[in-house]
Amino acid sequence: MRKTLTVCNKCDSLNNVDIEKSNSQKPVCGQCHSILKMYGAVSEVNEKNFWRILKKAEKPVVVDFWASWCGPCKVYGPTFEEASTKTDKAIFLKVSTEQSPELSQKLNILGIPATVVFKEGVEVTRQSGALSLESLLNLANTSY
Numbered sequence: 072m073r074k075t076l077t078v079c080n081k082c083d084s085l086n087n088v089d090i091e092k093s094n095s096q097k098p099v100c101g102q103c104h105s106i107l108k109m110y111g112a113v114s115e116v117n118e119k120n121f122w123r124i125l126k127k128a129e130k131p132v133v134v135d136f137w138a139s140w141c142g143p144c145k146v147y148g149p150t151f152e153e154a155s156t157k158t159d160k161a162i163f164l165k166v167s168t169e170q171s172p173e174l175s176q177k178l179n180i181l182g183i184p185a186t187v188v189f190k191e192g193v194e195v196t197r198q199s200g201a202l203s204l205e206s207l208l209n210l211a212n213t214s215y
């Protein structure tokens with residue numbers, strides 16, 4: 072099973088999800104059985120759940136910082152989703168800079184879209200602007 076970590080929107084439980092399942096059928100929360108909202112294998116998280124996943128993650132975490140007013144972010148979204156279903160070497164998260172302004176400030180996100188990779192809770196690299204599927208997969212498949 073190719074797994075990724077996500078958080079349930081209803082009960083806040085961390086869930087291990089089969090990436091193929093998240094892509095083809097709606098995965099449900101192991102705790103409360105609500106449908107887990109995912110985009111491909113991407114989970115959208117708030118600041119609290121961002122840190123929880125970072126702490127639990129046994130592989131690199133690739134994060135897309137975005138905003139609803141940002142045109143290039145919208146173009147980038149589907150590429151990010153596609154990448155998430157093509158590799159299980161990393162966990163893919165989306166953070167809205169509008170909904171989590173404090174987190175974005177802490178991490179010094181100056182321009183969006185920004186793709187930041189964390190390993191064992193620490194930032195290892197970041198790229199600004201929309202990336203191609205190929206460079207995104209390279210980022211995800213690098214051993215940091």
Ligand SMILES: [Zn+2]
Binds near residue numbers: 103105
């Ligand atoms: Zn739940």
